[in-house]
Amino acid sequence: MIEKLVIIGSGPAGYTAAIYAGRAQLQPLMFEGFVVGGLPGGQLMTTTEVENFPGFPEGIQGPHLMKEMRQQAVRWGAKLITDDVVRVNFSYRPFTIATDDLEIKAQAVIICTGATAKRLHIVGEQQFWNNGISACAICDGTNPLFKNVEIAVVGGGDSAAEEALYLTKYASKVHMLVRSDRLRASKIMQERVLKHDKIRVHWQALPISADGDDVLRNVQIQDQKSGVITELKVGGLFYAIGHTPNTQLFQDILDLDDKGYIKTIGKSTATNIAGVWAAGDVQDHIYRQAITAAGTGCMAALEAERWLAEIY
Ligand SMILES: Cc1cc2nc3c(=O)[nH]c(=O)nc-3n(C[C@H](O)[C@H](O)[C@H](O)COP(=O)(O)OP(=O)(O)OC[C@H]3O[C@@H](n4cnc5c(N)ncnc54)[C@H](O)[C@@H]3O)c2cc1C
Missing domain, CATH: 3.50.50.60 (FAD/NAD(P)-binding domain)
Structure with a gap:
């Protein structure tokens, strides 16, 4: 079976992409991560109070916010696999995305693997x-x-x-x-x-x-x-000694900038490979906030949806 859309990474960018893609009936398959880039749920799993995410005037605990995003993604049909992607092949379509135990084919991929504060x-x-x-x-x-x-x-x-x-x-x-x-x-x-x-x-x-x-x-x-x-x-x-983008997997596969962040084209989340998008901290070393990660996750899902409708 070929998946329509695979999302790699489960922070605010990944779950938002999954919610939008799920609502667009793409039945996205998400690899949530396990060890490589940190916990499923991403960086906010390591914090306590999040006070600047809109909609929570009294603040919300990071892990609680991520649990709610996860549930919302599942509600809209996202399929979740709690494992790390260890290999990808984007040189032809369908793309290959593999964990240690599983190999998946997909028409489109959104990368949301985030970054790790040094x-x-x-x-x-x-x-x-x-x-x-x-x-x-x-x-x-x-x-x-x-x-x-x-x-x-x-x-x-x-x-x-x-x-x-x-x-x-x-x-x-x-x-x-x-x-x-x-x-x-x-x-x-x-x-x-x-x-x-x-x-x-x-x-x-x-x-x-x-x-x-x-x-x-x-x-x-x-x-x-x-x-x-x-x-x-x-x-x-x-x-404030920098972040390491979780892009080791994509070296020599996607265009990265000199700091290792995935390069996206213009105002879009498109990468240099058609059918592959990048959202969240993995492509943003400027803002690095949950709301901007979620925003670009939304953009990536909408761009993927339009692209899939045109191509297939
Ligand atoms: C301590 C702390 C406190 C913060 N507090 C706030 C705050 O109050 N407000 C705010 O707006 N921002 C806050 N931030 C920043 C915010 O957490 C990030 O901007 C946001 O989480 C980025 O989201 P993301 O989806 O791009 O990636 P991340 O949250 O980094 O998530 C990346 C996900 O990708 C997964 N992953 C990585 N590699 C792989 C792989 N090979 N296969 C599968 N999965 C993989 C990881 O497991 C993780 O789940 C904080 C950050 C930290 C570290």
């Missing part, structure tokens, strides 16, 4: 993850934990600069921990950071451990030149 794996990171340590200022900055306390941001690029500036609205002071002796951020962002009276940049500084009690209290920082370790009293530590 971590430093410092001592204490696991203990304080989502309870002082975070990889998303826009998502977690408004947490009362960070209101009027000193916090630290790790990184020296544009994202780190943006996160540091954003966090000045809530924190009493923001320490920017930069591994080298210069910022990689654009000139304008550098200026904004360096001029900001609430931001202090620590050069050649890297956190090596975090401790506290029920919440984060301190971060130990090592000077990368002298090796000297100092302690910073902060209630929050934000990683």
Whole structure:
């Protein structure tokens, strides 16, 4: 049997694509993932309160939101397989999508495999993850934990600069921990950071451990030149050291940009291969939000539906 549409990945992008494709009677088959890109349900399974997804004025727990999206996809006829795709062949149609145990043929594919925030794996990171340590200022900055306390941001690029500036609205002071002796951020962002009276940049500084009690209290920082370790009293530590798009599977198959994100054409979600679309964080290193992932998941499903109607 040849599937009309296979969706790879089950974050907000994948489930939204499945809801739209299901409603268009495409009976999409989704591989939810299992190990490779994280949990079925995607990145929001690793967080607590989501306060910026429209429709939930009091906020909603990340895993709960994903459970509701999953149910909505199933309601509209999506078939779910909780496994990782380990191999694809897009060189001719029908395409091949394979797990370790299963090989599927499909006329069209939507890739929603997301991205993974890079971590430093410092001592204490696991203990304080989502309870002082975070990889998303826009998502977690408004947490009362960070209101009027000193916090630290790790990184020296544009994202780190943006996160540091954003966090000045809530924190009493923001320490920017930069591994080298210069910022990689654009000139304008550098200026904004360096001029900001609430931001202090620590050069050649890297956190090596975090401790506290029920919440984060301190971060130990090592000077990368002298090796000297100092302690910073902060209630929050934000990683802004980049994301890794989950695109290993598509290397040498699809056009990727220099950071490994799938390239899409113009304002569409189409990839360089007709019949293959990409939605969500796997093709977006700018916005990286659940709502934008869901939005592009919707676009991909509508584009796939139109394409399938024309081709078959
Ligand atoms: C801690 C944290 C908190 C966040 N909080 C917020 C917030 O409050 N608000 C907000 O808008 N955004 C938040 N975000 C960002 C948001 O989670 C992402 O932008 C969004 O989840 C991206 O959705 P996605 O569907 O593109 O991919 P993801 O959510 O990354 O999901 C990708 C899916 O693909 C699967 N997958 C990967 N590889 C394979 C494979 N080979 N085979 C099959 N499946 C595969 C994975 O298992 C996963 O299910 C947060 C992110 C993090 C890490």
